[in-house]
Amino acid sequence: PAGPRLISGPGCPVCVTPGREVEKAIRLACEPGVLLFCFPDMLRVPGACGSLETARATRGARVRTIYSPIEALEFAAGEPGRKAVIFGVGFETTIPIFASVLRRARERGIRNLFLLPAFKLLPPGLAALLSRPGIGVDGLILPGNVTAVIGADAYRFIAARHRLPGVVAGFETSDILRAVLMLLEMIADGEPRILNEYTRFSDDRGNAAALAAVREVFAPRDSVWRGLGTVPGSGLGLNEAYAAFDAGTLLDGEVPPVPDPPGCICGDVIVGAREPEECTLFGGRCTPSRPAGACMVSGEGACAAHYLYGGGAA
Numbered sequence: 001p002a003g004p005r006l007i008s009g010p011g012c013p014v015c016v017t018p019g020r021e022v023e024k025a026i027r028l029a030c031e032p033g034v035l036l037f038c039f040p041d042m043l044r045v046p047g048a049c050g051s052l053e054t055a056r057a058t059r060g061a062r063v064r065t066i067y068s069p070i071e072a073l074e075f076a077a078g079e080p081g082r083k084a085v086i087f088g089v090g091f092e093t094t095i096p097i098f099a100s101v102l103r104r105a106r107e108r109g110i111r112n113l114f115l116l117p118a119f120k121l122l123p124p125g126l127a128a129l130l131s132r133p134g135i136g137v138d139g140l141i142l143p144g145n146v147t148a149v150i151g152a153d154a155y156r157f158i159a160a161r162h163r164l165p166g167v168v169a170g171f172e173t174s175d176i177l178r179a180v181l182m183l184l185e186m187i188a189d190g191e192p193r194i195l196n197e198y199t200r201f202s203d204d205r206g207n208a209a210a211l212a213a214v215r216e217v218f219a220p221r222d223s224v225w226r227g228l229g230t231v232p233g234s235g236l237g238l239n240e241a242y243a244a245f246d247a248g249t250l251l252d253g254e255v256p257p258v259p260d261p262p263g264c265i266c267g268d269v270i271v272g273a274r275e276p277e278e279c280t281l282f283g284g285r286c287t288p289s290r291p292a293g294a295c296m297v298s299g300e301g302a303c304a305a306h307y308l309y310g311g312g313a314a
């Protein structure tokens with residue numbers, strides 16, 4: 001039929017990480033003897049007074065970007081007199097590599113490697129999103145990369161409890177088109193189920209070795225999402241055996257919550273309540289080259305995608 005509308009939510013890992021976690025990372029990066037490691041996108045997410053990038057330029061923060069936390073492990077092994085802190089951001093796709101790095105660090109007796117865990121678990125986040133009043137969606141396209149780790153069974157509650165269909169999809173154009181078709185067929189049949197279009201890389205059960213590594217190192221805990229607030233069991237903390245790697249022990253004092261910049265509606269965009277173009281900063285004071293809010297930072301962010309593909313860049 002004419003008119004299916006695709007809405008982005010509940011945000012990419014960069015979008016959902018609240019400013020308070022960024023502020024913790026900035027404070028750690030300013031501690032004597034600390035070098036902070038983060039993924040490149042996290043450099044530009046706003047904290048209380050600027051981003052890691054501006055803190056590096058103006059406050060003497062020591063920050064190095066990485067593409068894998070293994071780089072931080074090797075730095076720590078080679079520089080035992082310095083503290084290497086990894087800013088751990090990501091969904092289930094990314095978390096196993098962090099678990100693997102901490103397991104290796106423990107085996108090698110490395111004591112100067114620390115982790116600031118700001119991970120997010122998708123099923124509790126989706127449950128929180130779908131429990132919002134007036135959410136107004138008819139079906140979900142579910143991420144194939146996360147599903148490769150956790151398995152499609154993790155989403156069965158969406159059909160059982162919320163009576164909504166879902167399709168696990170890959171990231172090619174044909175994947176998305178097929179997922180939309182499968183959703184429309186289920187909606188037309190009135191039979192909400194969870195189907196998997198991405199069977200070339202994901203199945204119902206997920207990756208048992210990756211899940212076991214995550215369970216060994218981490219335990220679920222409540223976590224704050226931009227847009228959703230505190231979501232029970234949607235984050236991860238370190239298990240007791242790995243508590244020595246907790247970067248929180250290096251922080252002096254509490255870091256208060258950090259509001260989004262004035263005018264930014266990232267929270268509403270993340271939950272699909274408003275479109276990026278409804279933000280008064282969109283395309284003016286907020287662009288991918290100069291992001292004011294978190295959803296404009298990463299290419300996966302809803303505002304960046306709208307800017308690049310929805311005409312904002314024209």
Ligand code: SF4
Nearest residue numbers: 265266279286293303
């Ligand atoms: Fe936030 Fe920028 Fe999006 Fe506005 S346009 S909601 S400031 S990221």
